[in-house]
Amino acid sequence: MSAFDPAEALAASRHEFGEHGGVNMSIEASTTFTVMRARTMPAIFQGAKGPARGGCYLYGRHFNPTVYVLGKEIAAIEGAGDGYCTASGMAAISAAVLQCCEHGDHVVAGNALYGGTFALLRDFLPVKCGVASTFVPVWDLETVQRAFTPRTRVLFVETMSNPTLRVADIPRLADLAKRHGARLIVDNTFAPMIVSPVRLGADVVVHSLTKFANGASDIIGGAIVGATDFIASLMDLHTGSLMLLGPTMDPHAAFGISLRLPHLGLRMAEHSRRALELARRLAGLGVGVTHPGLPDHPDHELLRGMANPGYGLGGLLTLDLGTQARAERFMENLQNEQRFGFMAVSLGYFDTLMSCSAASTSSEMGEDDLRRAGISPGLVRMSVGYTGSLEQRWAQLERALRAVGAVR
Numbered sequence: 001m002s003a004f005d006p007a008e009a010l011a012a013s014r015h016e017f018g019e020h021g022g023v024n025m026s027i028e029a030s031t032t033f034t035v036m037r038a039r040t041m042p043a044i045f046q047g048a049k050g051p052a053r054g055g056c057y058l059y060g061r062h063f064n065p066t067v068y069v070l071g072k073e074i075a076a077i078e079g080a081g082d083g084y085c086t087a088s089g090m091a092a093i094s095a096a097v098l099q100c101c102e103h104g105d106h107v108v109a110g111n112a113l114y115g116g117t118f119a120l121l122r123d124f125l126p127v128k129c130g131v132a133s134t135f136v137p138v139w140d141l142e143t144v145q146r147a148f149t150p151r152t153r154v155l156f157v158e159t160m161s162n163p164t165l166r167v168a169d170i171p172r173l174a175d176l177a178k179r180h181g182a183r184l185i186v187d188n189t190f191a192p193m194i195v196s197p198v199r200l201g202a203d204v205v206v207h208s209l210t211k212f213a214n215g216a217s218d219i220i221g222g223a224i225v226g227a228t229d230f231i232a233s234l235m236d237l238h239t240g241s242l243m244l245l246g247p248t249m250d251p252h253a254a255f256g257i258s259l260r261l262p263h264l265g266l267r268m269a270e271h272s273r274r275a276l277e278l279a280r281r282l283a284g285l286g287v288g289v290t291h292p293g294l295p296d297h298p299d300h301e302l303l304r305g306m307a308n309p310g311y312g313l314g315g316l317l318t319l320d321l322g323t324q325a326r327a328e329r330f331m332e333n334l335q336n337e338q339r340f341g342f343m344a345v346s347l348g349y350f351d352t353l354m355s356c357s358a359a360s361t362s363s364e365m366g367e368d369d370l371r372r373a374g375i376s377p378g379l380v381r382m383s384v385g386y387t388g389s390l391e392q393r394w395a396q397l398e399r400a401l402r403a404v405g406a407v408r
């Protein structure tokens with residue numbers, strides 16, 4: 001396979017001028033669209049003339065031009081045929097899964113997923129839709145294989161698991177899914193630009209654009225990319241999960257996110273560089289630290305093999321402070337005394353965000369699930385930002401570790 005560069009693909013994708021020749025696209029703030037001939041209307045309703053097929057726009061909950069431009073930009077970055085955006089990452093995930101499954105169908109999913117996705121699959125879908133899930137460690141391909149049933153329609157994984165930072169072997173998982181007649185859906189929220197799952201065999205990629213893609217913690221959004229037919233099916237007027245459940249992205253949000261994509265590659269490279277350097281220094285101090293760029297990470301070689309060159313190996317790291325109490329004192333010291341980072345959920349912000357996973361973003365999981373997934377009570381997840389200097393941030397981090405007795 002030839003080398004793929006998401007930044008090149010984005011630059012080569014469709015280029016929108018604004019309505020009056022502006023360098024930025026215009027925001028299409030219309031909820032409904034005219035046709036010049038009355039006969040065009042029934043053709044659109046029959047699905048013969050929708051925008052995905054080069055035709056006209058109909059209504060704002062169906063395709064909106066500004067939102068569609070952003071969808072195509074995300075599709076370009078992912079090397080996928082087409083894409084569309086949603087009001088949130090959870091909307092993208094739920095719509096993509098529902099589009100693939102009918103009542104009685106089955107999902108095989110990673111066992112260390114984003115808490116909301118875990119709750120959707122474990123608690124919501126079985127009761128509301130009759131879609132059951134089996135959770136497996138995705139790095140154990142034997143176990144993944146055994147979990148498939150004749151009704152399995154989806155294998156759902158995250159490129160990098162949350163917060164354990166285990167990496168999914170996408171080519172081999174894609175192969176497994178294909179052999180069982182299921183689609184591989186990959187949540188690539190943690191690794192935009194870094195990994196391109198569609199290029200590695202995934203059928204569908206979903207994103208929370210709220211995180212790295214937008215990068216400023218001011219907009220909630222999501223995206224689904226995949227084959228052109230799949231994206232069109234989401235907007236089918238009779239059977240499309242996006243069309244009928246209606247988690248529509250506002251065109252103003254799409255415009256805002258689109259303005260930040262040109263520097264996503266630069267940001268990912270710097271998030272990755274900072275995270276790896278801090279992880280190396282933490283390891284040097286003897287702190288229990290996890291980052292896939294460290295050679296002792298179990299998936300270090302796997303991720304290096306899958307990653308597009310130039311964007312590093314990710315902006316997240318975790319450190320284990322042993323107990324929840326010490327993790328809390330560490331985060332409070334770092335935020336309130338050192339003034340480095342924020343105790344807040346989410347990730348991909350320009351400043352560092354940190355949270356104690358077991359007590360926050362993974363609290364949907366019970367104690368047993370947490371242990372099985374390897375999430376210890378003192379585990380702090382840090383989404384490493386790029387404000388200030390690296391040396392300044394390292395000095396602050398070291399002082400906070402000493403203050404709570406994590407290093408001497």
Ligand SMILES: *Cc1c(COP(=O)(O)O)cnc(C)c1O
Pocket residue numbers: 088089090091114116117158162187189190207208209210211220221222
């Ligand atoms: C945040 C997140 C989501 C959910 O996205 P929202 O935009 O908050 O709905 C899904 N998956 C991962 C990996 C996430 O980090």
